[in-house]
Amino acid sequence: MxxxxxxxxxxxxxxxxxxxxxxxxxxxxxxxxxxxxxxxxxxxGYRPNLTARHLRKGRTGIIALAVPELGNPYFADLATAVIDAASQHDHIVLLDHTAGLREKEVLVSQGFRSHIIDGLILSPIRLETEDLLARAGGPPLVLLGEREYDAPYDHIAIDNVAAARTAVRHLIELGKRRIAFLGARHESLRQPAHLRLRGWREEIRASGGVPDESLVLATDGYDRRDGAAAMTRLLDRTDPPDAVFAYNDLVALGAMRVLTERGLRIPEDIAVVGFDDIEEGQYAAVSLTTMSPDKTAIARLAVDCLVERIASGASTAAFPRRILPGCTLTVRESTIGRGRPGTGA
Amino acid sequence: MxxxxxxxxxxxxxxxxxxxxxxxxxxxxxxxxxxxxxxxxxxxGYRPNLTARHLRKGRTGIIALAVPELGNPYFADLATAVIDAASQHDHIVLLDHTAGLREKEVLVSQGFRSHIIDGLILSPIRLETEDLLARAGGPPLVLLGEREYDAPYDHIAIDNVAAARTAVRHLIELGKRRIAFLGARHESLRQPAHLRLRGWREEIRASGGVPDESLVLATDGYDRRDGAAAMTRLLDRTDPPDAVFAYNDLVALGAMRVLTERGLRIPEDIAVVGFDDIEEGQYAAVSLTTMSPDKTAIARLAVDCLVERIASGASTAAFPRRILPGCTLTVRESTIGRGRPGTGA
Known part of the structure; x- marks a missing residue:
C-alpha cells in the first residue's frame, strides 16, 4: 500500500x-x-488513494454538486463547505454550473455523467417538480435551496420566510417604517416562490403596517449591478425609503454603492440588510448587516443525507426528509452604525 | 436525432x-x-446532445479546469469565462479545486480522471517542474498563471512584472513616494517567484528611487483578512506609507476597510491599487483602481490551445507556446478620488 x-x-x-x-x-x-x-x-512521496476503497464497493467516490452561479460568493462558500464535508466521507466533489437554466438542471438531475458519480447535490432555480418525477433511475439526489418540490428526494433549505421576517423585524425595531424589498423576481421568468418577499409582507403586517408594494423592486438578476439599478430607480422617486431589505448581499452591496455616491448616510438615512453573509459584506466600508445561513450545516447535512442514500442503494427516498438548518441575523454597521456593536438600538 | x-x-x-x-x-x-x-x-422537449459528436471520435467532450481557490472571485470569473469559451467548441467543463496544495495539483496534473476528460487546464501554485516532467501520458494539458515552468506544455499568463510596474508607475505619477507592497509570500512557503514584487522593485528603481524593503509586507494568504492584517501592521508604525500596491484586489479591499476604520482618506492620505479587477472593486464605497487581466482572452486562448492539443492526439507539446494576454490599468477612485474619472492627475 x-x-x-x-x-x-x-x-x-x-x-x-x-x-x-x-x-x-x-x-x-x-x-x-x-x-x-x-x-x-x-x-x-505520499499519494492519497481516494478511490480504492470506493472501487471495492463498485463506486467511484465522486459526488457532483450543481449550483446556478459560480460568480456568486454564496455558492463558492457553499461549494467549499461541501468539498470539506465530502472529504470527511472520503468523497471528492465535481462542480457543475447550471446558470439557473432549466435545461441544464434537467440534464444534471437526470443523471448526466451518472457513470462517474455516486450521487448528486443540486441547487435548482427553474427545475420543475415534473422534471424530478420524470427522472428515471440516476444516482441518489439531494436538493438544496429555496425552491420547493413534492418529490421523493431529501431537501436541505433554510426557512426563508422566517429568516426574511427576522431581517425586517430588525429594521422595524430600529424605527424604520418605509422598508423597500430589492430583488423580487420578474413575473415573466416563472421563477421560484418569493419566500423572502412573503416574509417581508408578513412581518410588516405583523407589526401593524401595510406592505407598500411600490417599495418592491424587481431585478433582472441578483448581482451588484441589479442592486445598484434598483436602488437608483427607488431614489429617483419623490418619496424614498428609510431602509432596504435586499434579496441577497450582492444586491445589497450594489445598493450601498449608489447610496454612497448620492451622499446618503448608511444607516442614518437608509439602513440596509442583506442575505447570505458573504465575506465581502464584512469588509465593506460600511459593514453589512445580513442573514447568515449556516452554510457549514447545510453542506454537512446535504453530504450526510447523500452518503446515506448512496449506502442504501435506492435512487429515490421512500420517506424524503425536509431539513431546515439555522439562519441567524448578523448585525453590523449598515443598520446600527459604527461603535455600537452588538446592540440593536 | x-x-x-x-x-x-x-x-x-x-x-x-x-x-x-x-x-x-x-x-x-x-x-x-x-x-x-x-x-x-x-x-x-429539446435536449442538447453534447457528447454524441465527441463520442464518435473516442472523446468525451469534457475538459477539466483546476483552480486553487473557488472563494477567490478572480477564479470564479475565470471559470465562467472558460465555460463560455469551451461551449464555443462544444465542450463542457468540470471544475477541480486544488486549494493550491502541491499534492492535489500533482494528482490533477497526472491525469486523475483521465478516462473521463479529454484535456486539462491547470492553474498551479505549488506544482514543481519536476512534477510536470514526471507526468507520464495523461490528457493534454495547458497551464495558466504566474508560476513558470520549463516543461512541454502551453502556458497562458499575463506579464506579471510589466503589469506590476504599470501599477506602481501610476502611483509614482500621482506623486506617491512611499509605496508599500502588500502580499509578499512567506519565504518558508517555498512559493512561486514574486513577479509582482519584482515589478514593484524595478519600477521604483526606474523612477530613481530605492525600494524600501520595510514597506514589503508578507501575508499568510491573499484574502481580505490578510490585507486587513498587513495594513494594520503597517499603520501601527510611526512612518506610514502614502500608497499601497496589493498583490490582488481581495488584499486591497481588506486594506481599504482598515483605512476607513482609522478615518484615513483614500486616496488623499493613502492611495490603493489592486490586481485582478474583480467586480467587488467596482462597487466598493471607494471604487478600486486595479490591474485588469484580460480574463476573456486568457480563457479563450487556454481553450483554443487545449482543443488544438486534443485534436493533435499528443500528450505533450513538441513546441510549447508561451502566450501573454493583455493586462491593463483600470483607474478608479482609490487612486484619483471621485469626480475626476479618466484623468491621471
Missing amino acids: GVSLKDVAQRAGVSVKTVSNVVNSYPHVKPETRERVQRAIDDL | GVSLKDVAQRAGVSVKTVSNVVNSYPHVKPETRERVQRAIDDL
Missing part, C-alpha cells in the same frame, strides 16, 4: 487528523503546520 | 446562434429572449 497517512503524521510530528486536514484542504491549519506536513508528504 | 437547435430557433423566432447562447448559458442574453427560447425548448 505504500506510504500511509500515519507515516506522514509520524514524520511531521503531528496527528493523523492534522495530516488529513492538510490533504483535504481544510482551511484552518496554521501555515507552519501545513508546511511541515507538506514537507513530510513530499519527502515520503 | 429528435429536436435540433434549428427547430428551437424557428419556434422561438430567433437565430440558431441565440438558441446556442441560451443553451450554453452565455450571460448577455435579454431576459425576454431567454424566456422565449426556454419556452420553445420546453415545448419541443
Whole structure:
C-alpha cells in the first residue's frame, strides 16, 4: 500500500487528523503546520488513494454538486463547505454550473455523467417538480435551496420566510417604517416562490403596517449591478425609503454603492440588510448587516443525507426528509452604525 | 436525432446562434429572449446532445479546469469565462479545486480522471517542474498563471512584472513616494517567484528611487483578512506609507476597510491599487483602481490551445507556446478620488 497517512503524521510530528486536514484542504491549519506536513508528504512521496476503497464497493467516490452561479460568493462558500464535508466521507466533489437554466438542471438531475458519480447535490432555480418525477433511475439526489418540490428526494433549505421576517423585524425595531424589498423576481421568468418577499409582507403586517408594494423592486438578476439599478430607480422617486431589505448581499452591496455616491448616510438615512453573509459584506466600508445561513450545516447535512442514500442503494427516498438548518441575523454597521456593536438600538 | 437547435430557433423566432447562447448559458442574453427560447425548448422537449459528436471520435467532450481557490472571485470569473469559451467548441467543463496544495495539483496534473476528460487546464501554485516532467501520458494539458515552468506544455499568463510596474508607475505619477507592497509570500512557503514584487522593485528603481524593503509586507494568504492584517501592521508604525500596491484586489479591499476604520482618506492620505479587477472593486464605497487581466482572452486562448492539443492526439507539446494576454490599468477612485474619472492627475 505504500506510504500511509500515519507515516506522514509520524514524520511531521503531528496527528493523523492534522495530516488529513492538510490533504483535504481544510482551511484552518496554521501555515507552519501545513508546511511541515507538506514537507513530510513530499519527502515520503505520499499519494492519497481516494478511490480504492470506493472501487471495492463498485463506486467511484465522486459526488457532483450543481449550483446556478459560480460568480456568486454564496455558492463558492457553499461549494467549499461541501468539498470539506465530502472529504470527511472520503468523497471528492465535481462542480457543475447550471446558470439557473432549466435545461441544464434537467440534464444534471437526470443523471448526466451518472457513470462517474455516486450521487448528486443540486441547487435548482427553474427545475420543475415534473422534471424530478420524470427522472428515471440516476444516482441518489439531494436538493438544496429555496425552491420547493413534492418529490421523493431529501431537501436541505433554510426557512426563508422566517429568516426574511427576522431581517425586517430588525429594521422595524430600529424605527424604520418605509422598508423597500430589492430583488423580487420578474413575473415573466416563472421563477421560484418569493419566500423572502412573503416574509417581508408578513412581518410588516405583523407589526401593524401595510406592505407598500411600490417599495418592491424587481431585478433582472441578483448581482451588484441589479442592486445598484434598483436602488437608483427607488431614489429617483419623490418619496424614498428609510431602509432596504435586499434579496441577497450582492444586491445589497450594489445598493450601498449608489447610496454612497448620492451622499446618503448608511444607516442614518437608509439602513440596509442583506442575505447570505458573504465575506465581502464584512469588509465593506460600511459593514453589512445580513442573514447568515449556516452554510457549514447545510453542506454537512446535504453530504450526510447523500452518503446515506448512496449506502442504501435506492435512487429515490421512500420517506424524503425536509431539513431546515439555522439562519441567524448578523448585525453590523449598515443598520446600527459604527461603535455600537452588538446592540440593536 | 429528435429536436435540433434549428427547430428551437424557428419556434422561438430567433437565430440558431441565440438558441446556442441560451443553451450554453452565455450571460448577455435579454431576459425576454431567454424566456422565449426556454419556452420553445420546453415545448419541443429539446435536449442538447453534447457528447454524441465527441463520442464518435473516442472523446468525451469534457475538459477539466483546476483552480486553487473557488472563494477567490478572480477564479470564479475565470471559470465562467472558460465555460463560455469551451461551449464555443462544444465542450463542457468540470471544475477541480486544488486549494493550491502541491499534492492535489500533482494528482490533477497526472491525469486523475483521465478516462473521463479529454484535456486539462491547470492553474498551479505549488506544482514543481519536476512534477510536470514526471507526468507520464495523461490528457493534454495547458497551464495558466504566474508560476513558470520549463516543461512541454502551453502556458497562458499575463506579464506579471510589466503589469506590476504599470501599477506602481501610476502611483509614482500621482506623486506617491512611499509605496508599500502588500502580499509578499512567506519565504518558508517555498512559493512561486514574486513577479509582482519584482515589478514593484524595478519600477521604483526606474523612477530613481530605492525600494524600501520595510514597506514589503508578507501575508499568510491573499484574502481580505490578510490585507486587513498587513495594513494594520503597517499603520501601527510611526512612518506610514502614502500608497499601497496589493498583490490582488481581495488584499486591497481588506486594506481599504482598515483605512476607513482609522478615518484615513483614500486616496488623499493613502492611495490603493489592486490586481485582478474583480467586480467587488467596482462597487466598493471607494471604487478600486486595479490591474485588469484580460480574463476573456486568457480563457479563450487556454481553450483554443487545449482543443488544438486534443485534436493533435499528443500528450505533450513538441513546441510549447508561451502566450501573454493583455493586462491593463483600470483607474478608479482609490487612486484619483471621485469626480475626476479618466484623468491621471
